[in-house]
Amino acid sequence: MTRLELDRISVTLAGRPVLADCSLQVGNDERVGLVGPNGSGKTTLVRAIYRAVDPIAGSVLLSSDNVEKLSQREVARRAALVHQEPVTYFEFTVEEIVALGRAPWQGPFDRTRQVDRVVIREALAQVGMAEYGSRQVGTLSGGEKQRILVARAIAQKTPLLLLDEPTNHLDIHAALDLLELVRALGRATLCVLHDLNLAATYCDRLYVLKAGRVVAAGAPVDILTPALIREVFGVDCVVLTHPVTKSPVLAFSRKTKQDRTPEPEPVPHPRRSR
Template sequence: MRLSLSGVSVRIGSHPVVEGCDLTVGDGERVGLVGPNGSGKTSLLRTVHRALDPFAGRVALRGDDVKALGQREIARRAALVAQDSAPDFDFTVEEVVAMGRGPWLRTFESATGRAAAPIAAALERVRLADHRTRRLSTLSGGERQRALVARALAQESPLLLLDEPTNHLDVYAALELLELVRGLGRATLCVLHDLNLAAAYCDRLYVLHRGRIVADGPPAEVLHPDLVRTVFGVACTQLTHPVTGGPLLAFSPLPGGPLPAPAEGAGR
């Protein structure tokens, strides 16, 4: 098992954010984490690479508790593409991708020589080899996200952690990025807002509601109308996609307006 969370609870200050969550990601499996804003998705993801330590429970990468691993070893096992994770300085595409080699380089070693091959391979995989010398700021939103995925690929970690990778992307760029991720064949845990994208590209889904996992399983089983109504506060009809044969959700407002929002501090 590439990733296992057992009874994980997270607090920020005195506020409970996530409570008693169990989650697994197996080899080559694409797992989606969905839920409304404030349900705790990003907080749960952050416990995997120890940006947050759980208040209770255990997070294990390849069977080892992350609390027993250094940051370099965690980065060798899991590569993160976070929201708004582009560097503050305007590096070239190749320089950004080369940052992914950091966990494997010795002190003062540069990303050349042995490290050059994974960088070149990552650029080719995301179809940015011809843009290697361009500044990140000159790329489109979709190209920037592909560059950040390439940085994660150059890291050569067997597990990918993606936090809203399609945020701010148009339909074409979002589909292009998720097709790229699907073609990688790597174990992936992906936080997504769009339920139809999650249904189309994930093998299994975990649904977070008010800091707790309330459902998990294949998308067609998980995203049924009653759950969508309760968790997301909208009416939903589950259809069959005419091309893929997978689930396709059609949404509409609930009569009388949405259900009450979760209490403040219930999840982030």
């Protein structure tokens, strides 16, 4: 059963079209990547999934149910977010941060229960931080902080994980470590990534956004071609094959000045029919 399905969604923010007719799917245990230039609408698309923004057209389905008909609590029981912003809760302990993932399963006046403590301990163990529960978040490295956010998402017990540029503030060792961890979880995952080589290595399928539209979708080896990279990102590249993983490896070079073409304007969105 498909965990996530976006059917031709369009989003306008402050009167400006941001997404137009975007469709994608993420199935059970599938790792799907979302890539594209800055400003192409990747984060907005993720925000539409958990109802931080409302599409003016199209639909977002979580486990076959339209998110418009679900409460925010129910959405949080089906999709957990690992966002791109660095952790700033320096005065909190690791356990307190991970405990936030239990909120969708608690009543408004519930305290952390024994069942929640068990889930929190299990989540910390899964990210290799079982001994860190009492540590202050401010004492952790960048990679450790991102692991804590993944642990919070694990504790949320959702069938779908949403990751919005989770490697944005990490060095390459921490980035690889985090993506290996996410892959080992075996959950349906939609991950926004800037690094195309990381996306090619860790994602089963990719969707490529340009100017608010999905312009390509498929397995990394099929769609990450020099022609697409040139059209979407405005750079030339040579596509190689990694000798170990067999995934595509992209070696980039800038286009010459005379080759550069202006970005097209997004196509105006249709008005939503109610």
